[in-house]
Amino acid sequence: MSDNKKKQFFLARWFKRMFMGSSKEIQDLLKEEQVQTPLKLMAQNFFKKWTVRVGLSVYILIFLFVTIGPRFFPLDLSDQDSTLINLPPGYNMMKLPEEMNGKIADIAAGNTYGIGLDTDGKLYTWGTTRITDKIDIADIPEEVQNADLQMIAAGADHAVALDANGQLYVWGNTRLQQDKYSNDMTKLMKNAANGKTDKAWDIIQLEASNQFSAAVSSDGTVYIWGNGNTADVKVKKEHQGKVAKIALTTDAHIALLKDGTVAYIGNKAKSTTVSNIPKDLKKATVVDIAATSSAVAAVTEDGKVYVWGNATRGEAAIPEFTAPVSKIYGGRFHFTALLEDGSVVSWGNNKYHQTEVPASLAGKQVESLYVNAFQNYAIDTEGGVHTWGLKGFLMGTDDLGRDMLTRVINGGAVTMTVGAISVIIATIIGVTMGGLAGYFGGKVDILIMRISEIVGGLPFIPFSMILSAVIGSTMTSNQKMYLIMVVLGILSWTGTCRLVRAQILAQREMEYVTAAKAMGIKEITIVFRHILPNVLSLLLVSMTLDFATCMLTESTLSYLGFGIPLPQPTWGNLLNGANNSVVIQQYWWRWVFPAVVFGLCTISINMIGDGLRDAVDPKSNGR
């Protein structure tokens, strides 16, 4: 056996010893020879237990997760987006089906999903196609699947397709008149179905936006249909027959006329900023237009770009172009332009990296571009597909369209900070009070112990709820956070106080204290300089366990709505409102992820605390 061992290569032996620990024989040998300090023994006892090792590593991971995380996922309290609500976790929003490779005929990108048409006329969908629990864009009607499709468009919650016979199809959410064609359109469609060709129904452009859609025919007629309550779906008669292209914002539309001018052709010009067309543009000839959710851009003949409308998210920050712009496309908060040299430039809001044109596109000629919402698809001349923008969310989004991952990370930071600071406050109060009670004894002791009895006897959660509600009724989110720290600290010091007092009373009888007294050291110095360090290890245990308790209390308060208020996330208020069957089942990611992370965190802290107690106080071993 021992011979065998010697034959091992020494490096292998080193490695083995490094990761697996030394062999038993060596350990036994060392044990007998080495005299260990109490601290070392404690550490050894501490790390011997597997629960401690697991707990410690899990806790360190979570701690890093919430401390380093906010650097990469900064919290924006005003952040919300109605188009991204309740999205399931996953990174599939721009994942084109493999079958489409090399045969892409058309792509229409909706808010969180995409629809693709291949050269065989087959329709594909990807991304989060589920609009509500009943409506799913991926449920393509049979007639659409069978039709010889020519054009497709995707809106916020509905999709539109046009077939070779001039028939329009709308599916997805049709409850808000998304499929309500005008009388003219039905007549023209019927004619087209009967084989009559009509220039007024020779559709050259199909667009869809938030609950409404638009089509432009080759003779310059515009058809707009959909929900007229939110969007401007009317077209002024004087412009009919002159329109070359139309661009849709979420509630309005703007047209490029055949004479190269841009005009607002709807009825509600006064209610939208899109109708304030810049004066410079009137002299120039416009070749292309595009729209984001509330802003519009136009490209003139000489390749210059103009942006107007409500451009609050950086859409108006037009970059320097290396070549004249030939075509322009609009997403939800960004524009993407195709230059004459075949390269692509994106600008505007970059929250979901929708303006970061991938490096893989460098040096390639872009043939076609499809841009909408937060997605960009570019197809180069070799048929390769390049995508950039919002891929999805690792932990899904909540009911206001906020990224759960960001909220879990930042919520953890808040919960941990509150827990740590309240433990520190409680420890300071507890040590001082306990120290005074143990040192002075007599009346002071009775008074302090009575106070601590009263405070400890108060029902914890109701009492902190009342303090938070009464004192914090007019506070801001940040002030309330400090309030909760103080409230938790003030209400949870009694355990530490009792512990310190009992320890001081016990230690007073020890010989070293008698020795110190005999040497004439002041009693207050004895308590805080000589006795307290001996209590420190027990104090550490109680602090660790209190840390978990404080975090639990904070999160319970926030869960009940009396802790830190929304929109500031904490692990408690992330679960606020999760207690109904719809959220529990359909939007499981909204409660599972915070619950799992928080549960792991408190479990690991308690594991560490338990191990620490066993290590510090060997008598309690195995309790």
Next chain:
Amino acid sequence: MGKYILKRCGYIVVVFLIVSFLMYSLYNLIPNDPARAELEPLRQTLKPQEYEQRYNDLRAEMGLDDPLIVRYLRWFGLWPDTDGETFNGVLQGNFGYSNLYKRNVIEVIPDPMSNTIFINIFSTIAALGITIPLGIYCAVHKGKKFDQATQVVTMLGYSIPVYITALVFMFFLAVYWRIFPVMGIKTAGIEYANNWEAFTDKLYHITLPVIVMTFGSLGGMTRYVRSSMIDALSMDYIRTARAKGLREKVVIYSHAWRNALLPVITSILGWFLSIFSGSVVIENTFGLSGMGRLYWQGLNNNDFELVLAIQMFYSIVSLTGSLLIDISYGLVDPRVRVDK
């Protein structure tokens, strides 16, 4: 013993007065003008001077300008009302008026209280029935596989917040397998044929909350029983008992358990008291109309007279609890010198 109890009762009265005064003054920090609120509907019909006059009269009538201590004593029923003769406060049974329910607080409370007691009796019995045998078993078989597994499970029980446990149980038992209803204390719109039907329906609705509550309290209690049992088993008299050849059962249940009971009593009593106060979290999560939920609703709707009454009730319960614990300690263990 009797002298001690009297002393403790006196102490409780003093503490209760202090706590209630603190609570009352806390509520008075809230900007709130009942006189203006009462006159608000008449505001349009009155002339400004007339309005001012009536407003001042009303303030005087309500005693809003009196010092805080007077108002507190009046609320408590130890100081005559503004007419100088009648006492009308907590001591006379007037707990105030609930703005939320538009009824007197004293009429609002009984219904939720009965619900809370109903729920908590079941959960307390279930929890004690599980934790005590489990704790004893683990202590006797300390260090075995079963004990270690129980340690891990109980650790989960007290580490995970109750509302997360509630959500997980809800997901499986109420949403996924649909065994129990998600929320509420009775089936919506039901007309009961008889009392038995009403009882079973209620029972059906509270089963899930009771399971969650029991699970949540398993952790702490089992560990408590286990550790005090381990302490008791390590005593010399246990060795003596074994040495003289007593059966192991007698040793455990007669010698060790009786001594281990002492610290356990503290927490058992604390539990029985929580029967009345209810759990704010559980009742809110499951939408049960109990004391905890009433308290939560009162706080959320700024119905402070209701909240103040419930808070007083909570304080009395916790103070009585500590008294009962001390007395029972003295009864169970003659070594504890309670009259010190």
